[in-house]
Amino acid sequence: xxxxxxxxxxxxxxxxxxxxxxxxxxxxxxxxxxxxxxxxxxxxxxxxxxxxxxxxxxxxxxxxxxxxxxxxxxxxxxxxxxxxxxxxxxxxxxxxxxxxxxxxxxxxxxxxxxxxxxxxxxxxxxxxxxxxxxxxxxxxxxxxxxxxxxxxxxxxxxxxxxxxxxxxxxxxxxxx
Numbered sequence: 001x002x003x004x005x006x007x008x009x010x011x012x013x014x015x016x017x018x019x020x021x022x023x024x025x026x027x028x029x030x031x032x033x034x035x036x037x038x039x040x041x042x043x044x045x046x047x048x049x050x051x052x053x054x055x056x057x058x059x060x061x062x063x064x065x066x067x068x069x070x071x072x073x074x075x076x077x078x079x080x081x082x083x084x085x086x087x088x089x090x091x092x093x094x095x096x097x098x099x100x101x102x103x104x105x106x107x108x109x110x111x112x113x114x115x116x117x118x119x120x121x122x123x124x125x126x127x128x129x130x131x132x133x134x135x136x137x138x139x140x141x142x143x144x145x146x147x148x149x150x151x152x153x154x155x156x157x158x159x160x161x162x163x164x165x166x167x168x169x170x171x172x173x174x175x176x
Contacts, residue, residue, distance in 0.1 A: 028078045033061055033069055035176040038079075042173050094141040095121070098148065099130035099160040107131070113154050119147045130160055 030038075036059050046054045052070075053063040073079045088095045102110045107125070114134055115123055123134040136147050148159045 028076065030078070030176065031069070033059065033065070034073060034078070037066065037069055037073070038176045088137050088139075091139075092141075093137065093139045094144050095135055095137040096144050096161055096163040098134055098136055098151075098162065100132045100134075100151075100155065100157045101130050101160075102132050102155075102157065104131075110155050110157065114151060116154075117147060117151065119143070 028034075037055070040055060040058065045051050048054055050063065052066045055061075056063045056066045059066070070079070070082060074082055100110065100114070110132065111123065114120055114132065117136075119136050119138050121135040121137045123132065125131060126133055136144055138144050138147060144161075144163075148161055151157075152159050
């Protein structure tokens with residue numbers, strides 16, 4: 001391997017590292033119970049009077065310990081949220097996936113502006129011209145357009161609206 005290739009590789013590696021630092025978080029140190037909880041709960045929460053007790057019994061733990069671990073996973077941001085997922089459309093509302101091409105120097109400011117809207121369910125940074133992707137969920141179908149207009153007015157940026165045309169159930173499961 002010649003020096004140019006080695007130098008290019010070193011430069012590419014440091015650039016990749018720097019971009020990962022902006023996007024990624026530290027890797028969590030998960031206990032066996034944490035991993036079991038994450039794996040089990042991806043299939044749903046039992047519908048019963050004491051769901052955490054039932055989960056504890058399945059995992060050979062206690063209800064208090066399961067609740068403690070779930071709270072710790074939430075507070076450490078391993079879990080970004082813990083709760084039911086509702087389909088807004090069946091409740092009379094709507095949702096859409098939207099994106100912005102945000103100048104890097106304005107990214108933090110625009111993130112705060114977008115996240116200030118109560119209708120923003122998720123917001124993700126991406127390495128693409130459209131570097132901010134977010135889900136807008138509203139109580140009424142016609143509210144989507146009003147939120148998009150308000151975001152455009154507040155940020156001064158054009159929103160790319162990508163509404164769902166067809167739904168596919170993929171049964172996503174990410175074992176830990």
